[in-house]
Amino acid sequence: MLAAMPQPPSAASRDEPVIRERGDACPGALRLHAADDGFLARIRIPGGLLDGPAALLLADAAERLGDGHLDLTSRGNAQLRGLGESCGGELAQLLDRAGLLPAPSHERVRNVVASPLSGLDASGLPDVSGWVPLLDRLLCADPGAARLSGRFLFALDDGRGDVAPLAGDVTLTACGDGALVWTAGSPEGVLVAAGDAPRAALLAANHFLDAVARAGSRAWRVTELPPEHALDVRVLGERLAAAGIPGRVAGVSAPRAAAEAGPDIPAPRAGDGPEPGIVAGPGGAAALSVLAPLGRLTAAQWRLLAGLSGRMRLTPWRGVVVPGLTHRTAGPALDALAAAGLVTAPGDPRRSVTACTGRPGCAKSRADVRADARALASRTAGPLPVHWSGCERRCGHPRGTAWVDLVATPDGYEISAPGRPAAPVAHADLAEALTAARSTTPSPSL
Known part of the structure; x- marks a missing residue:
């Protein structure tokens, strides 16, 4: 058997609790990060869901204020680089006009990834894209949620097992007409009605914040909590019930065959993003899946993507899904994206x-x-x-x-x-x- 390489610090699991001695300095749209090529702004885009007008405003910002590129992050967010030191106010106004700053006090905690093909392909899985704006509104309306770190992550998986393995602190996994809400490192979660899922996710995040306060550790992630303060799924269930959300405890690590025979949810597979190419949907609908080479797009490439249907979904694999096309229009659109330098085929070495x-x-x-x-x-x-x-x-x-x-x-x-x-x-x-x-x-x- 081949020996496994050590994981990088950003991905390695921690055997010891982390004691944070400083505040979270994660960059945001209002808190710019100084780099050698200028300042960097990270713009949270929950679920990667972005409409055309907002996307075009981001392209304008990249050209007028930055280096003319947009970087895609592993959480489906966007970054602008090469910003000037004095452009913060102008950038904030532009983002506000684009609807990308609904709550300035919460802008760094709006970290939500969602299955990018949810509702677009012919899988028949539940469409969880509607959970994204509901969770975002709840998150921004909760004053206490502003205490979450810029690294805390919500993952909304439609059951295909793509974003569930991406180390979310709170994960919602769709299951029939319900959803399992579970926290990082737990073998069990609470099965709730689908309509209660976004509120359950926020309550799970508040459960974490209360544990942080008790531990006095200033933990940023669920896995950083000391063992004696680890989150208890049964306590989570009680908190949900007290908030009017009934549920029952179910496992998250059962094999698929066992899950189909009982209440447990199938174990997440290693997270894989959508294949580049045309995504066939129901009723003649189609979407496109492409990747940004090395995670970077020029403003021109970005505008091309934004103009195809007026909607974009940024993915945690530094790609973009364009919904709203048809089988007739998808082929020529994919050819145009390939000509513009994007990764459009599974065999592309990039x-x-x-x-x-x-x-x-x-x-x-x-x-x-x-x-x-x-x-x-x-x-x-x-x-x-x-x-x-x-x-x-x-x-x-x-x-x-x-x-x-x-x-x-x-x-x-x-x-x-x-x-x-x-x-x-x-x-x-x-x-x-x-x-x-x-x-x-x-x-x-x-």
Whole structure:
């Protein structure tokens, strides 16, 4: 069996509780982050749901105030880079006009991911997209919810198991005409009626905040709570019942066959995003699924996407789903997106390549990793995806361990893969080393 690579700090599970000694400095739309290429703004877009006018205003902001690009994050949010130090007020006004700042006091806590194909394909699964605006309104109307950190995450899964594995602090999994609400690390949740799901999710977040207050740990995530203050699903059930939401405890880790025979919910699969291409929907409807190369879109590419149907769904896999098309219009639209440089086919070698910001945007980076990744994306192949990092922090690394890691060093890169020890490699030898590493067959346990 191949040895598993250590997970990056951003993805590793923690065996010890985390004691936070400072406040949450996670960037937002109003709290800009200073980077080497200017200031950065992170705009929360709950569920990735974005209408055309708002999307076009974001493109205008990227060109007028930033570097002309929009970055997609692993939570389906958008980032603007290269902002000037004095543009905060103008950016806030523009975002408010776009409807992207419904509650300035809560703008950093509106972290909600949702199954991006929900209601669009022919799966027959429940459509959870309607939960997104309901949860967002409840979240913004709750003064106490502003105490959540900018890293706290809600995940709304329609039952296909795509966003449930993405380490949400509170997850809603659709199940028939109901939903299971559960918190990170718990093998059980509370099964509630679908109409009660958004309110149940907010109450679960408040359950976490009360535990943080009792523990005095300033934890940002559910998994950071000390063991003696871990969330209790039965206490959650009691809190829901007291709020008028009846439910019953059900498991979240039963195999599918057992779940179909009983009340438990099938275990989440490793989170996979939608395949690039045309998504066939019911009644002749269609959607498009595309990926942004290395998570970046130009303002022109963004406008093209926004103009196809007037709606966009940003995904946690740094992609965009465009709903509202037909089988007749989807093909030409996909061709236009391919011509514009987006990833539109499952076999595109850029699909399995990710990278951190690198130079010139990050002072800690030792290389322009995005340029190196672009140069080698079409020259290397293999079953394993690859992540390029400018330093040992390995920012932006996808969850899991079945990846080839390239970490920049003063003399080139250090390369590692499952079952292969880390080894230095000169820049001139990257293509050969990367091809060999990506050909590694990962263990089924990874």
